[in-house]
Amino acid sequence: MDPDEVEFLGEKSMIEIVPTFNSAPIYFIGGDVGPFRASIPLRVPLWVAVHLKQQQQCKIIPPDWMDLEKLENLKEEEKSNRSFIKMPSEHYIVEAKLILGCAADDIPRTDEIRTIIKDIWDIRKSKLRSSMDQMIKKSAMYAAVDNLTLMEINSIRPLLPHALEQIYRIKSNKRAILNRTQGSVTTPSNATGSFTN
Amino acid sequence: MDEIDIESALNEIENESDDEDEVQISLPEIIQLMEETWLNEKFSPEILPNKMEIVELLLDQITTLETNLKKLNNSDFKKGLYQMEVDRLRFLISSYLRKRLEKIEIFCTAILEQEKLRSQQGKDNYLSQNELQFAQEYDQSIKDNFESVMRFCPGIIETQIISPNIHSMVFLKSKENIDGIVIDDGNDDNDLIDLTTGAQVLIGYKSISNLVKNGDVHLI
Known part of the structure; x- marks a missing residue:
């Protein structure tokens, strides 16, 4: 899947904004948004927030987790834990990219936040690589990927599933050959078996 | 005035679809369903049962909204937003249909x-x-x-049918608690696994193709 398409799905997450204008609600097919009252916060889909921000019509309030201290803790936890920890948002990387991209002026210490999110992403990616390596070595045909976010899953999609498919192909060929040779050996012994009966 | 038009038009459609369907399902839920259907189609190796009823329902919505949009004043900031939503839905639908055609x-x-x-x-x-x-x-x-x-090279008549590799590996998210999925690992000893709601796994498509079709899990 194209990363843009992951972003497309991530753009549906809700985010809080403070509009700078008054307006009646907007009746989207996907649900109503609004009414907008100047300087009263409300929740809107991320794509609406980004659009309004680009028009300078709102301030974006960063999600709870987009806070230096919380991210610092998250990073430590991710580092010390061997498995993947649950991320505060299913689309954290998309949200971070879009919000930091368009509303850097609404968020304090953007550069540090950007760096730390990148760090978390890198830690998770390196864990992901080593567990992929293990998986292929053990040629496992099943894996729980519970706390992985969509973007992370998508990043391994070009490689892991295909590698496993090839392994499966080799294994099932081996099985077919084994069955065939066993079959030719067992048939006579069966025949003798039935003979004695 | 214009906004009321759109609102009432939307309400009308919502009522209409309620009459047609026994199951009450809201428009946001339909969009959610469309997204899942899109992803399922995108990642399943074989073609899945078509979901044209969802597609048509959404297309109806889009057309009504678009006709109403024409009445809206160009300077209205909402027009851009409405248009964006229409574009998003259109993308979803056309990507879904295109993926099916590609498989066909x-x-x-x-x-x-x-x-x-x-x-x-x-x-x-x-x-x-x-x-x-x-x-x-x-x-x-x-x-x-x-x-x-x-005709230019006689003697070759054998053709091989291309069929999808149903053993391909897919990522899925479970929507229900499901017990006893068989993992085919290519050997003869097959393990069973259970899924809890919300669980995400990487697994061979063949083991779960029925669950995708009946909607207990969706591919991601």
């Missing part, structure tokens, strides 16, 4: 054979009427073309 083009003979089998067994067809027609025409023209080329 690759596996047309295999798909047509399965469809024939399904209608013989009295099961629902996976393709919509239009898709079926497309598949048949496509299949025919490929064969015609192949034959006309093959």
Whole structure:
């Protein structure tokens, strides 16, 4: 899947904004948004927030987790834990990219936040690589990927599933050959078996 | 005034669809369903049962909204937002339909054979009427073309049907608690696993193809 398409799905997450204008609600097919009252916060889909921000019509309030201290803790936890920890948002990387991209002026210490999110992403990616390596070595045909976010899953999609498919192909060929040779050996012994009966 | 138009038009449609369907399902839920259907189609190796009723319902919504949009003043900031939503939905739908056509083009003979089998067994067809027609025409023209080329090299008549690799690995998210999924690991000893709601796994498509079709899990 194209990363843009992951972003497309991530753009549906809700985010809080403070509009700078008054307006009646907007009746989207996907649900109503609004009414907008100047300087009263409300929740809107991320794509609406980004659009309004680009028009300078709102301030974006960063999600709870987009806070230096919380991210610092998250990073430590991710580092010390061997498995993947649950991320505060299913689309954290998309949200971070879009919000930091368009509303850097609404968020304090953007550069540090950007760096730390990148760090978390890198830690998770390196864990992901080593567990992929293990998986292929053990040629496992099943894996729980519970706390992985969509973007992370998508990043391994070009490689892991295909590698496993090839392994499966080799294994099932081996099985077919084994069955065939066993079959030719067992048939006579069966025949003798039935003979004695 | 214009906004009220859109609102009332939307309400009308919502009421209409409520009358048609026994199951009450809201528009946001339908969009959610469309997204899942899109992802399922995108990642499943074989073609899935068509969900044209969702597509048509959403297309209806889009057309109504677009006609109402024309009445809206150009300077209204909402127009851009409405237009954006329409574009988003259109993308979703066309990407879904395109993915299906792509599969039909690759596996047309295999798909047509399965469809024939399904209608013989009295099961629902996976393709919509239009898709079926497309598949048949496509299949025919490929064969015609192949034959006309093959006249120059007689003796080769063997053709191999391309069919999807149903053993391919897929990521899925479970929507229910499901017990006893068999993992085919290529050896003879097969393990069983249980899924809890919300669980995400990487697994062979063959083990879970039925769960995708009945909607207990969706691919991601």
